[in-house]
Amino acid sequence: MNVTININGKEYSDDVEPRLLLVHFIRENANLTGTHVGCDTTSCGACTVLVDGVPMKSCTMFAVQANGKSITTVEGLAQNGKLAPIQEGFHEKHGLQCGFCTPGMMLTSVAFLKKNPHPSEEEIRWAISGNLCRCTGYVNIVEAVQYAAEKMAEAQNG
Amino acid sequence: MIPAQFQYAAPASIPDAIALLKSNPDAKILSGGQSLIPLMKFRLAQPAMIVDLNNIGGLDYIREQGGWLKIGALARESELEDSALVREKYPLLYDTTLSVADPIVRNRATLAGNLAHADPANDHPATMLAYRAQVVATGTSGNRTIAIDDFFQGLFATALASDEILSEVQIPAPVARSGGAYFKMERKVGDFATAGVAVQLNLDASGKIEQIGIGLTNVGLQALRAKRSEDALRGEMPDAKWIERAAMFAQEDCEPNADLRGGVEYKRNLVRVLTMRAIEKAVARARGNG
Known part of the structure; x- marks a missing residue:
């Protein structure tokens, strides 16, 4: 089947089997390998991308289902060479150790902060509860999200 | 993991979807897919055709x-x-x-x-x-x-x-003085219930339980209605004696299997405790202080 998927503002068209998972389209057809396959069983959230702005586990969706939709992956976060606030937060607060869960963590957080720009620590922990960090670095991940929230608030007020 | 091959259709209306199902009796319906797609990846499900409902408008109300x-x-x-x-x-x-x-x-x-x-x-x-x-x-x-x-x-x-x-x-829609609660024991976020208990009830003007429904999660081959527990509480004041008695019935009547989440006796006891907590919370909510 022919599909056209907009990823980070660029259209990718290909003839794919219906059983091709969205995450494999992103990694192998579009060659954007920042989106990771972790558990492959809908548990870990490493493959999280935004589909029309909503976080989805791209290992649990077929590429044909994303036909005509807009996807944001980690490669689409930085704008004009400048890190997004969430990326800056993970950098400043050492929000990653091995880095495997980081793209999913960041995309979940971006959508969450749009919905809830001033979250409590508990709300952040709840929001990222579908993303697992096997390094267990959650304290710094939460701080990274808090950093991003503050940065975004400053930018808005500033 | 790659699912087995299948034909894919994403009809734009319910009648179109039904026509596809009618001519393909082995087809499976895909809505959210968060259970079906993992099953297909494990090849526990190998439908010949997928009828994806997601392109049908007006069904998200x-x-x-x-x-x-x-x-x-x-x-x-x-x-x-x-x-x-x-x-x-x-x-x-x-x-x-x-x-x-x-x-x-x-x-x-x-x-x-x-x-x-x-x-x-x-x-x-x-x-x-x-x-x-x-x-x-x-x-x-x-x-x-x-x-x-x-x-x-x-x-x-x-x-x-x-x-x-x-x-x-x-x-x-709930009548006056209604309340409900769901209590689930899970090992971690995202896990299935070790056991879960759902309670919905309403009180009459004197504070007695008028109607009550109790459902049990993952302690049988399907979700179970705790009928004896419901019957024990209907028409009674929701005091500790009756709540404990109803919870004991749920413990006796559930049909759990031992698995990685726990043994049979543990799960039965869990059902008893969760049933008490869910009833208490439902009653508190029905009284407007939940």
Whole structure:
């Protein structure tokens, strides 16, 4: 089947089997390998991308289902060479150790902060509860999200 | 993991979807896909055809009408979670939704799919038993309504015919002095319940329990109605003696299997404790202080 998927503002068209998972389209057809396959069983959230702005586990969706939709992956976060606030937060607060869960963590957080720009620590922990960090670095991940929230608030007020 | 090959169709209307189901009896319906796609990856499910409902417009509603809360087949769990109507008026449904899988899965998963999949470990079936809900099945000859007690027919089995779609879930709007609660023991976010208990009740003017529904999650081949517990409490004041007695009945009547989440005796005891807590919380909410 022919599909056209907009990823980070660029259209990718290909003839794919219906059983091709969205995450494999992103990694192998579009060659954007920042989106990771972790558990492959809908548990870990490493493959999280935004589909029309909503976080989805791209290992649990077929590429044909994303036909005509807009996807944001980690490669689409930085704008004009400048890190997004969430990326800056993970950098400043050492929000990653091995880095495997980081793209999913960041995309979940971006959508969450749009919905809830001033979250409590508990709300952040709840929001990222579908993303697992096997390094267990959650304290710094939460701080990274808090950093991003503050940065975004400053930018808005500033 | 790569699923087996299948034909894919994404019809734009319910009649088109039903026509596809009718001519392909082995087809499976895809809504949120958060249970079906993992099963296909493990090749526990190998449908010849997938009929994807996601291109059908107008199925994502959550609205009250004629004494029912009506939820369309494509309303996502996250939409229930964000609905002020659900949060304020249907606390049992709200509790249950929040305990399903994790926030990202809930962005895609649907209530209707959770019921149609009929996994005894799913959370909504017990809640629908407690609410005495009903579902609308849409097929070639139109709509029929199925009471929830007739809907579940064993492990992954429902009353839906192969050419029918679960198009709507209907929950009775709560009467005065109603309350409900869902208690789930899970090892971690995203896990299935070790056990779960759903309670919906209402009190009469004197404070006695007038009607009560109790559903049990993952302690049998399908979601179970704790009938003896309901009968024990109906018409009684919700005091500790009666609540303990009802919880003891639920402990005796559930049918758990031993697995990695615990042994049979542990799960039975868990059902007893969760039943007490869920009744107490439902009563508190019915009194307006939950």
